[in-house]
Amino acid sequence: MAVTIKDVAKMANVAPSTVSRVIANHPRISDKTKKRVREAMEHLGYHPNFIARSLANQSTRVIGLVMPGSAGVFFQNPFFPTVLQGLSEGADEKQYALQLTTGKTDEEIYEGVVQMVQGGRVDGVVLLYSKVEDKLMMYLKERAFPFVMVGKPFKFVEEITHVDNDNFRATKEAAEHMLDLGHERIAFIGGDLNLVVTIERLLGYEKALREAGHPLRDDYIIHEEFLREGGREAVNELMTLKEPPTALIVADDLMALGVLNTLDDMNIRVPEDISIISFNNVLMAEMSKPPLTSVDINIFDLGYQAAKSLIQKIEDPKEPIKRVIVPHQIIKRCSCTNAPKQQKKNP
Structure with missing residues (x-):
């Protein structure tokens, strides 16, 4: 016989609604109660049915990731797998999954995101780039669909949450x-x-x-x-x-x-x-x-902060617009030295 949320509530000595809030990582539930409920879930072997919860809440708990180009180019550059690791950890902390676009051209990527959004497949979108001209960004903005950019927007800087370096x-x-x-x-x-x-x-x-x-x-x-x-x-x-x-x-x-x-x-x-x-x-x-x-x-942190910021927007539509600046530093190794003595002055 399958373990139910009521079984977990009984063992943890809380209401079933409290168990639901713990599963959703609700901030108003104390850490002590969360610990007790999670221990009961582990002891009983209870695993939440996220598909059923998504249908009930009209939420997918999925974040769409939009690449700047085709997947082939995406994975050639180590920047993107690293930022993906940060996104994955940030999403996993709140029990969200990730879905990548798979288009090979800008038009295919655009159509893929439209299907994601209008098909109700994702709760929000992370743009892993910032372009000077980008009709996809305008589409998301005009629909007031939750999205975050990795990079500084060229337009509407004060209206779009973004994570960037200086x-x-x-x-x-x-x-x-x-x-x-x-x-x-x-x-x-x-x-x-x-x-x-x-x-x-x-x-x-x-x-x-x-x-x-x-x-x-x-x-x-x-x-x-x-x-x-x-x-x-x-x-x-x-x-x-x-x-x-x-x-x-x-x-x-x-x-x-x-x-x-x-x-x-x-x-x-x-x-x-x-x-x-x-x-x-x-x-x-x-x-x-x-x-x-x-x-x-700090590529990993760019991804982590982007996921964190988007989930905040998804879970609280009143979350204010913000710019998250991830710090940088020069790591000095062996590829720089003093200028050659024969260097000529600029004309």
Whole structure:
């Protein structure tokens, strides 16, 4: 005979409604009562029927995750599996499940999210990106459907809850680190210009150079995909310049790996001939040759805070709009050193 919620209530000496609230992790139930009820559930082998509860509450307890592109590209870059771990832990704490979009194009992803929302498959959505132009974000906003962004919105910043780093400041600090080492010819390898993170980091780079009195050079700014191939293409272009840079700021560790591989093919030494600082501080940054100096943006926490913020919005529609800033720090390794003595002054 199946164990029921009434059996758990009887053993824990509480009302069945209290057991339901403990299952839902209701904040008004004391930790002592929660502990007693959970011990009774474990002793009796009781497992809540979340499907039945969802039907009764008109809630799926599922969060939709929207990727910036196809799943194939998504899992090539270690940023996304790491942010997914944070999302998973944040969702699991409140007993929510995750559902990924599976479209291969922007249009397929859009249609998939519309089906998620209108089909009642999810209670809320996390956008794992922030674009300059994004009709999906506008669709969710216009429907007043609960959603959170990982990244700073390009528009409606005060109207959308988002979790982000201070990317402007982080990149300014990265550029200042190179300037402190005596570098003047500093290039920037960024991602897609339709991504707000790229714009924020580019502005931070430019601000540091202006404050140091160095002119900005258009040929030192290149934008590619956040993939190893993007790094290869960018550094091939930079190192064929008449006056190549002595330092690189690369917006992603995976791109930086492509940069390192290509420089090695060119017999250009890191850091003796050129210094590199990248972003994300994933495992490959530590394991590369040489180990990369990288800006740790606490990717796991970006995901965890996004899940936490979305669930708060789902469970309390009056939850105020907020911006959660996850701290960053530069992890110094072996890919940066003082500028080569033969470095020429900028014209």
